[in-house]
Amino acid sequence: MAGSQEDQKFCLQEVLDTFKLCLSEKKDVYLEHYVAGWRGLVKFLNSLGSVFGFISKDAVNKINILVTYLHGENGSQYVTVQSMVKYELDNELVDLTKRGSHPESGCRTLLRLHRALRWLELFLERLRTSSEDSKTSVMCSEAYNESLSQHHPWVVRKAAGMAFCVLPGRPAFLEVMNVGPPEQVVAMLGEAVPLISEVYQITEELYAQQNLLDLP
Numbered sequence: 001m002a003g004s005q006e007d008q009k010f011c012l013q014e015v016l017d018t019f020k021l022c023l024s025e026k027k028d029v030y031l032e033h034y035v036a037g038w039r040g041l042v043k044f045l046n047s048l049g050s051v052f053g054f055i056s057k058d059a060v061n062k063i064n065i066l067v068t069y070l071h072g073e074n075g076s077q078y079v080t081v082q083s084m085v086k087y088e089l090d091n092e093l094v095d096l097t098k099r100g101s102h103p104e105s106g107c108r109t110l111l112r113l114h115r116a117l118r119w120l121e122l123f124l125e126r127l128r129t130s131s132e133d134s135k136t137s138v139m140c141s142e143a144y145n146e147s148l149s150q151h152h153p154w155v156v157r158k159a160a161g162m163a164f165c166v167l168p169g170r171p172a173f174l175e176v177m178n179v180g181p182p183e184q185v186v187a188m189l190g191e192a193v194p195l196i197s198e199v200y201q202i203t204e205e206l207y208a209q210q211n212l213l214d215l216p
């Protein structure tokens with residue numbers, strides 16, 4: 001059923017499991033599990049209500065672009081982020097300086113999610129170390145201002161800021177994660193954040209080496 005995956009209940013454990021599967025023995029990033037991790041996160045976003053629809057729509061759009069490559073005729077080149085980057089660069093399938101004939105390359109699409117992963121890492125680390133009366137909206141916008149916002153035009157920053165204001169408070173937020181009592185969520189975040197951070201670092205280094213961090 002179309003869209004059914006995004007309608008299911010979010011569970012932090014599941015996202016943690018997919019991010020665990022992301023890294024191969026030689027620390028390559030499996031695209032299949034990377035997008036599965038994002039699908040899980042989108043479920044969470046959808047459970048917060050329609051105010052976040054414009055964000056989840058963009059994320060789903062990018063996930064779908066990558067899944068189409070993964071399942072397409074050159075799918076074997078898209079098994080890992082490393083093989084995708086090599087394949088697309090070797091075959092000149094990436095718009096490097098301005099948008100042209102490859103506006104939806106795997107490299108530029110993944111870069112958008114990669115930048116959002118940094119936001120997630122910063123936000124979850126704040127959530128993990130926050131006190132009971134901390135505000136999720138503040139943690140979320142601080143994490144956003146330190147990361148993703150630098151890549152967004154004013155109008156997107158404004159819309160994101162408005163959406164953050166209607167985030168549920170910390171107790172309700174932790175509950176939607178479906179892990180159990182707050183202490184358990186915090187413990188699971190202690191496992192999740194370093195994993196997410198490692199996937200982020202590996203991708204960041206690869207993109208930096210290849211000069212891909214500013215793809216249009």
Ligand SMILES: CCCCCCCCCCCCC/C=C/[C@@H](O)[C@H](COP(=O)(O)O)NC(=O)CCCCCCCCCCCCCCC
Nearest residue numbers: 012041042044045054055058059112113116119140156160
């Ligand atoms: C929990 C609250 C969730 C707040 C989400 C914070 C991120 C705010 C991002 C705002 C993005 C607005 C939508 C539009 C973005 C695009 O312009 C922009 C650029 O794309 P383009 O170059 O193709 O034009 N796109 C992006 O930067 C990609 C954004 C992807 C955002 C995915 C966010 C998923 C959030 C998942 C929440 C999970 C919460 C954690 C719970 C364990």
